[in-house]
Amino acid sequence: MANVFDCSIVELPRITSESGNLTPIYGGVTLPFDIKRVYYLYDIPGGETRGGHAHRDLYQLIVAASGSFDVLLDDGKNRRVVHLNRPYFGLYLTNMIWRELLNFSSGGICLVLASDVYREDDYYRDYAEFCSVARGEQ
Structure with a gap:
């Protein structure tokens, strides 16, 4: 079973230039999975929490x-708790990890690269159910 220590910070490649920087990300190369979905969270009001779920099979950066x-x-x-504040570092999440995104700075943007398309049946949205399964009680 996965644990929080299987999740790690990944330093992403950077191409720097006086005119700005670029970070390319390749599924199956930069990441240990193919990228099948990309989305981002933005305009998050102060004090709001996002996430609050786990995935049965999905991996994310x-x-x-x-x-x-x-x-x-x-x-x-x-x-x-992992603090993210640089666009050239990503947090690699394995499956079966409950995640909550907190403490967004003003103008914070969360970019997520996922190993699969959206499937509601991949989600654990009830924390008690997730814990029961994660601890092998079900």
Whole structure:
């Protein structure tokens, strides 16, 4: 079973220039999965929390494309908070990790690259159910 220590910070490639920087990300090369969906969260009001779920099968890379935020990781036994604040670092999340995105800075943008298309049946949205499964109680 996955645990919060299987999730890691990935330094993404950077091409720097006086006219601005570029970070290319390749599925199956930069990331250990093919990218099948990309989305981003923005205009998040102060004090709001996003996420609040886990995935049965999905893997993700979460990047603070602008600003900063925290990611609370929970495997049903252990918890860990990761602060993201650079667009060239991403947080690689394995499946079966509960995540909550918190403490968004003003103008914060969260970019997510996912290993699969949206499937509602891949989600655990009830924390107690997730913990029960993650701890092998179901």
